[in-house]
Amino acid sequence: xxxxxxxxxxxxxxxxxALDDVSFTLMQGNVRAVIGPNGAGKSTLxxxxxxxVTPTSGTVFLNGAELTQLSPHEIAEQxxxxxxxxxxxxxxxxxxxxxxTGLHAQTEGSFLDILLGRSxxxxxxxxxxxxxRELLKLMSMEHMADTRAGDLSGGQQRIVEIVRTVASDPPxxxxxxxxxGLSPVARDQMMEIIRRLAGEKGVGILLIEHAVELVMAAADxxxxxxxxxxxxxxxxxxxxxxxxxxxxxxxxx
Amino acid sequence: xxxxxxxxxxxxxxxxxFWAVPVLLLLLPLATNPYTQFIANGxxxxxxxxxxxxxTIGNLGQLxxxxxxxxxxxxxxxxxxxxxxxxxxxxxxxxxxxxGALGGFLASAAALRGIRSYYLAIITLAFGELxxxxxTHFSPLTGGTxxxxxxxxxxxxxxxxxxxxxxxxxxGVTVLLVKGTLNLLRSRFGRAVMAVRENEIATASLAIPTxxxxxxxxxxxxxxxGCAGALFARHVGxxxxxxxxxxxxxxxxxxxxxxxxxxxxxxxxxxxLLTALPEYxxxxxxxxxxxxxxxxxxxxxxxxxxxxxxxxRLSPIFVERHYREAP
Numbered sequence: 001x002x003x004x005x006x007x008x009x010x011x012x013x014x015x016x017x018a019l020d021d022v023s024f025t026l027m028q029g030n031v032r033a034v035i036g037p038n039g040a041g042k043s044t045l046x047x048x049x050x051x052x053v054t055p056t057s058g059t060v061f062l063n064g065a066e067l068t069q070l071s072p073h074e075i076a077e078q079x080x081x082x083x084x085x086x087x088x089x090x091x092x093x094x095x096x097x098x099x100x101t102g103l104h105a106q107t108e109g110s111f112l113d114i115l116l117g118r119s120x121x122x123x124x125x126x127x128x129x130x131x132x133r134e135l136l137k138l139m140s141m142e143h144m145a146d147t148r149a150g151d152l153s154g155g156q157q158r159i160v161e162i163v164r165t166v167a168s169d170p171p172x173x174x175x176x177x178x179x180x181g182l183s184p185v186a187r188d189q190m191m192e193i194i195r196r197l198a199g200e201k202g203v204g205i206l207l208i209e210h211a212v213e214l215v216m217a218a219a220d221x222x223x224x225x226x227x228x229x230x231x232x233x234x235x236x237x238x239x240x241x242x243x244x245x246x247x248x249x250x251x252x253x
Numbered sequence: 254x255x256x257x258x259x260x261x262x263x264x265x266x267x268x269x270x271f272w273a274v275p276v277l278l279l280l281l282p283l284a285t286n287p288y289t290q291f292i293a294n295g296x297x298x299x300x301x302x303x304x305x306x307x308x309t310i311g312n313l314g315q316l317x318x319x320x321x322x323x324x325x326x327x328x329x330x331x332x333x334x335x336x337x338x339x340x341x342x343x344x345x346x347x348x349x350x351x352x353g354a355l356g357g358f359l360a361s362a363a364a365l366r367g368i369r370s371y372y373l374a375i376i377t378l379a380f381g382e383l384x385x386x387x388x389t390h391f392s393p394l395t396g397g398t399x400x401x402x403x404x405x406x407x408x409x410x411x412x413x414x415x416x417x418x419x420x421x422x423x424x425g426v427t428v429l430l431v432k433g434t435l436n437l438l439r440s441r442f443g444r445a446v447m448a449v450r451e452n453e454i455a456t457a458s459l460a461i462p463t464x465x466x467x468x469x470x471x472x473x474x475x476x477x478x479g480c481a482g483a484l485f486a487r488h489v490g491x492x493x494x495x496x497x498x499x500x501x502x503x504x505x506x507x508x509x510x511x512x513x514x515x516x517x518x519x520x521x522x523x524x525x526l527l528t529a530l531p532e533y534x535x536x537x538x539x540x541x542x543x544x545x546x547x548x549x550x551x552x553x554x555x556x557x558x559x560x561x562x563x564x565x566r567l568s569p570i571f572v573e574r575h576y577r578e579a580p
Contacts, residue, residue, distance in 0.1 A: 050458065076460035088455030090448050097574070100441070101448050105460035107441040111469065114440040115433045125440060146258050164459070 001028045003204040004049075004080070004172050009058035011041075011048050011228075018044040020229040021058070026172065029202040031194060033215040036225035037248075042208045043085065044228070046174050049206075050082045051075040062172060077105050081165045082174035085208075089157050089164075091150025095141065098149050098160055099132040102167035135163050139193075155186035162193060166203070173197065174206045179214060187211070191218045216240070224248075259569040267570050275428045282417040290416040292532060294488050297423040299524035301430055301481035303508040304517060305353075305474040309360075310506075311515025312438065313470045314450030316370055318502060319360040319377040322384045323353040323475045325497030327482020332401040332492040333394060342406055342413060346426060346483040353479015354472040361471035365464050381502065388494035400493035403486055413487060423484050430477050435517055437473065439574065446470050447515075511552050513559025517573055522560045 004026035011019035019041045026032050034042050047053040049060050051072040060067045067075050076082075081102075089098055107128055109121025136142045139159055144152065149160060158178055165173060175194070179187045191214055197203045198220075209215050215222060216236045224232040224245050232242045239245055259267060282290060306320040327349035334340040334348055363376050388395045395401060406413045413419065437443055445466045448456040457463050486492050504527065512523025530548060534541040556563055564571040 052454070072454075072457040073460050073462045076458050081460075082458050084455055084458070088452055088458065090451035090455070092451055093444065093447060094574075097444055097447075101444050101456070101459050101461065104441050104445060109440070111437075111442065114442055115436055117432075117436045121440065128441075168460070 002026070003028050003063060004206070005059075005061040006049065007059045007061075009045070009048055009060065010056050011044050011053055012056045017228050019048060019055070020227070022223075022225070022228075022230050023058075024223050024230070024233060026204040026206055027220075028171070028204055029198050030220045031198045031205045031207055031218055033207045033209055033219035033222045034225060035209065035212070035215055035222060036231075039227070040225040041228035042225060043176065045225070046082060046176055046206075046208065049075075050080060050174060076170075079170045080172045080174065081168070081170040083158075083161050083165050083176055083178060085176040085180070087154075087157055087161065089149040089152075089161050091148065093149055094146050095136065095149055095152070095160050096129070096132055096145040099135060099164045099167055100128060102164035103128045103132065106168050132167065135167055139163055155182050155189075158182065158186075158190065159193070162190075166197060166201075169201070170203070172204045172206070176208050177210065178207070179209060179211060187214065194218055257569040257572070258574075259572055263568075263570045270570070271432075275424055278424055279421070282420060287416060290420060291488075292528065294416055294420050294423055296525050296528045297420070297427045298481050298485045298488055299505070299508060299528050300427055300521050301477055301484070302505050303512065303520040303524040304431065304434060305476075305478035305481070306505050307509045307512070307515055307517075307520050308434070308446075308474045308477075309471055310509060311513075312443070312446045312450065313467065315364055315467070315471075316374040317360055317364065317377045317471070318374055318506075319356065319380050320474075320478055320505060321497050321499075321502040322360075322377075322381040323356045323478035324482045324485070324501065325381075325384050325388065325494075326356045326475075327353045327479030328486045328492045328496070329388060329395055329401065329482070330479070331483035331486040332403055335406070335486075336401050336404050337394075339404075342403070342483070342487055343408065343422070345486075346480050349483035349486075350476040350480040353475040353477070353482060355475065356479070357471035357473070357475025358468065360475070361468045364467055364471070378502075381497070385494050385497055388497070395494075396492075398494065400491055402491045414490065419484075419487060423488075426480060426484060430480060431517060431521070434473070434477065435573070438517065442466070442469070443574075507549055511549060511559055513556075513561030516559065516561035518564065518571060519559045519561035522564075526560070 002025045007023050009019055009022045022045060034045060036042055044053060048055045051070055055068060062078055062080055065078065067078055067080065108124035113121040133142060133145065136145055141159065149157065152160065162178065179190045182190060194205060195218060198205050207219065219236060222234065222236055222239045223230060224239060226248045231248055232239060232245045281293060285293060302324055305323065309315050309317045330349040330352040331345040334345045335342050360377055360380065364373055368376055389397055408418060411418045445461045448461065449463050449466050453463055508523035508527045511527060512519030530545060531541060534544050537544060
């Protein structure tokens with residue numbers, strides 16, 4: 001089943017074409033990697049899909065519903081959630097509080113309910129805390145619940161960010177270099193988490209990653225970009241053999 | 254570092270303490286003379302002013318200095334409604350809060366237009382000065398430099414010049430607003446407020462409407478400080494433009510910092526300490542400002558996170574954030 005349908009997406013900043021007519025689809029339970037040299041437009045693609053950059057032309061659909069002109073928080077509420085290359089955790093908040101922010105839209109109770117301490121708001125809050133603790137348990141992070149997120153190691157921060165991002169069970173996940181700066185062990189763990197999210201929960205995952213061997217191992221399909229445009233698309237095996245990719249990205253064969 | 258969160262037992266104890274303090278304060282008028290009662294009433298006003306300020310500058314992390322403007326708006330709203338339209342003072346308190354919230358709406362409009370950091374500081378300072386200019390120059394409404402006197406009025410058959418009566422009303426309003434603010438901060442809303450401070454871009458990616466969070470925080474802050482303005486109007490009995498200048502802003506900023514940025518408990522401690530301190534320093538004529546400055550500087554050097562951080566280190570009971578687990 002097609003989750004995300006990206007069609008002819010372009011972004012131009014005063015004459016510069018950062019993203020040039022990129023199209024692809026993302027299926028349920030699939031991991032699609034986006035690779036390309038620095039400046040290829042990978043992050044712009046993510047920003048355009050998640051609403052941080054307004055596309056000049058083209059469309060993005062999730063399950064047939066258009067996302068193209070929505071704001072970042074609306075797109076997230078529709079079910080496309082993302083992580084950030086430089087880490088998007090809130091350092092002064094605890095691990096549990098960070099995960100709870102991922103459940104914001106799932107929490108019931110209006111401003112007035114919260115202000116007056118009405119039971120509807122309190123119950124929903126308690127339910128979410130329970131859920132957040134369960135999620136942390138799945139990642140063996142429950143003993144870290146009350147630790148300030150800023151005091152975690154780099155690898156732990158990446159994991160908490162992913163827990164926070166998937167807490168609301170989004171159908172689509174955009175991961176911007178989730179393994180950058182991680183030790184080999186933590187990297188393998190991260191790839192395992194990504195495979196499990198796609199395989200067991202059926203999440204469609206779009207993944208920017210520089211480590212080619214990881215991409216080849218984890219991705220079902222790969223989109224190769226250069227200078228803002230798509231230059232190849234296919235399975236890891238197909239990409240390995242692709243002439244344009246070898247020349248533009250992997251260097252001369 | 255793991256933060257020690259209060260245990261279930263400590264949370265219950267904290268709830269008891271929260272309600273025990275105002276109940277014990279009901280007895281305070283037995284221990285005061287007219288002068289100290291007046292000072293105590295002023296403390297309650299300052300608690301609310303500091304609380305509203307710390308929300309925007311500490312929890313939301315916006316360098317906004319319109320707090321004294323909200324205070325003035327609330328005070329004048331109360332005085333004008335009471336003096337010109339004959340609205341009972343008690344009723345002017347929520348109305349003054351609504352006008353304060355309107356002020357908060359205007360201040361957030363600047364932040365939401367993308368004016369942040371030092372630029373937000375300057376534009377909100379200008380807002381405060383503009384309001385003060387307005388109080389002096391719209392004399393038909395505000396009474397100009399002569400100000401607006403509060404009308405004579407009785408409540409439960411007692412004149413509203415009675416400081417003991419005022420104390421009970423001020424205490425009730427303060428407890429309600431502090432409790433409401435704590436409820437907000439201990440919810441998804443409070444987490445969203447801090448998330449915006451920490452990383453606004455990442456906050457939006459979690460389906461949190463950041464603009465609305467900023468707007469609502471400023472408006473609630475304005476509401477709290479606007480209500481404080483209405484209390485202040487009755488406290489001093491006569492509203493003058495000079496009460497809402499830079500001096501008031503700096504004094505309340507000092508209360509925020511001494512108590513601890515972004516802390517409700519800190520707002521109470523900062524306001525109480527810095528209102529009481531000048532009274533004790535009267536024993537050293539000519540040296541008051543020097544000692545006052547030294548004490549404020551000393552607290553901030555020794556405890557950059559304010560008095561509340563000291564108490565948090567003593568016991569997790571004073572950790573304000575907590576999770577509402579299932580009972």
